[in-house]
Amino acid sequence: MIEYFLCFVLFCIGLYAVAVKRNMIKIIIGLSIMGYAINLFFTLIGYVHNAAYPILSKVNITQQTSLNMVDPLPQALVLTAIVIGLAITIILVSISIRLYEKYGTFDITEIRKLKG
Amino acid sequence: MFDLQILIVFMIICSVVAVETKDLLSAVISIGATGLGLSVCFLLLQAPDLAIVQLVVEILVLVILIRGTVNRDGIDYRRRLWLPLIVSGVFIALFLVCVYYLINELPRFSYPIMKISKTYIADGFKQTGTANTVVAILLNYRLFDTFAGVTVFFASVIGVLTVMRKIGSKK
Amino acid sequence: MIEEPKTGMNIIVKTVTRLTTGLILLFGIYIVFHGHILSEGGFAGGVVIALSFIHLMLAYGREIVLKKMSEKVSELLGNIGAVIFIIIAVLGLFTGGYLFFDFFGKGKPFNLFSAGLMPLYNIAISLIVGAGLFTVFVTLVFFRSEKK
Structure with missing residues (x-):
């Protein structure tokens, strides 16, 4: 069970970066770390002891021997989640570049002050 | 492990x-x-x-x-910034303590409960015709999930082009 | 003495890029077409195809790549991929009665044309992801300030 706990520690580091840091790049990094922790947790749930990866081979299909495989359902969900994480990252980078062009800084407190 | x-x-x-x-x-x-x-x-x-x-x-x-x-x-x-530092520190400490006690409610590591996935593994090849069970779930059983993911990705690409619009078309 | 080129990186990087970028593109297309047999179709293949063009662009500069594949063309390719995905989904509605109905046969297993509509879905997803990421990269990285 120590793997689950380490995974949540990783999540909390990302949460700390999002809540405390003032640089927008550090906030993007924190969101990426949170995404990594969630993906790792889903995959950890589906792991089976001493099992094979969920791809059948020709020998496996004809003989119908051992079907001891890891859980394929969380892997299929995480596969979509990785792509959505990429989409989140590119749109955050574009918004931060736009704000840098307008205000000349990545500091979020400066941006809040300049708004008036 | x-x-x-x-x-x-x-x-x-x-x-x-x-x-x-x-x-x-x-x-x-x-x-x-x-x-x-x-x-x-x-x-x-x-x-x-x-x-x-x-x-x-x-x-x-x-x-x-x-x-x-x-x-x-x-x-x-x-x-x-001191106020967010203190608040997030207290919250993270409480969260980790709760996780430490609640994590024992989950099924034990490397012994999961596979109710639906057993059906997918046993019948996936006969019903879909592909040997890879992950692709069978992704592109046949749960295709609406993939469809939603692709839609979100396409919307984010259009969003980036909209945010960057003014300079992108001008030389 | 070899002169330093005007745009892009130095000559070693350019030579290595010229040799490898075609192989990277071929590997991306291989991943897309064999997604239902081995592992992982549309998403990884699309990203690898986009990465081959990005590799060329980082080494040679912007104008040489935009002559081969301009922003308008890549946007159009992404939209074509989305339209293909929708058309296949709606065709199932007319032939079988519900969305995403698989109206092809299953074919022989472990063949290239097997497993119903999965190769077509993989091609559509790879078009959306690859063209979209290339457009986003061109827009984000070569963004110029309007004041200067």
């Missing part, structure tokens, strides 16, 4: 470096190291599809972050 624990500790160290370092370029490189460690974790957890996708996506994110943002402004701002 002693090797897996070592890899997760490596990821934690890399992410602490990425959050706390002063130079933004080394922060971005540390987040790349975290993502590649996650890719090796997927490989150890018997998920080769996820390992390929994570590796490729991580390289692309690294290139975009370095070329797009770090070239513009490389310094970090060191003055701390």
Whole structure:
């Protein structure tokens, strides 16, 4: 069970970066770390002891021997989640570049002050 | 799974470096190291599809972050905000204590409950015709999920083009 | 003495890029077409195809790549991929009665044309992801300030 706990520690580091840091790049990094922790947790749930990866081979299909495989359902969900994480990252980078062009800084407190 | 624990500790160290370092370029490189460690974790957890996708996506994110943002402004701002620091510290401590006691309610590690997945593994080849069970779930059983993911990705691409609109068309 | 080129990186990087970028593109297309047999179709293949063009662009500069594949063309390719995905989904509605109905046969297993509509879905997803990421990269990285 120590793997689950380490995974949540990783999540909390990302949460700390999002809540405390003032640089927008550090906030993007924190969101990426949170995404990594969630993906790792889903995959950890589906792991089976001493099992094979969920791809059948020709020998496996004809003989119908051992079907001891890891859980394929969380892997299929995480596969979509990785792509959505990429989409989140590119749109955050574009918004931060736009704000840098307008205000000349990545500091979020400066941006809040300049708004008036 | 002693090797897996070592890899997760490596990821934690890399992410602490990425959050706390002063130079933004080394922060971005540390987040790349975290993502590649996650890719090796997927490989150890018997998920080769996820390992390929994570590796490729991580390289692309690294290139975009370095070329797009770090070239513009490389310094970090060191003055701390004390109120968010205290509030988030208290919240994270409470959260970890709750997790430590609630984690025993989950099924034990490497012995999961597979109710639906047994059906997928047993009948997946006969019903869909592909040998890869992950692709069978992704493109046949749960195609609406993939459809939603592709829709979100397409919407985010259009969003980026909209945010960057004025200069993109002008020379 | 070899002169330093005007745009892009130095000559070693350019030579290595010229040799490898075609192989990277071929590997991406291989991943897309064999997604239902081996592992991982549309998403990883699309990202690898986009990465081959990005590799060329980082080494040679912007104008040489935009002559081969301009922003308008890549946007159009992404939209074509989305339209293909929708058309296949709606065709199932007319032939079988519900969305995403698989109206092809299953074919022989472990062949290239097997497993119903999965190769077509993989091609559509790879078009959306690859063209979209290339457009986003061109827009984000070569963004110029309007004031200067």
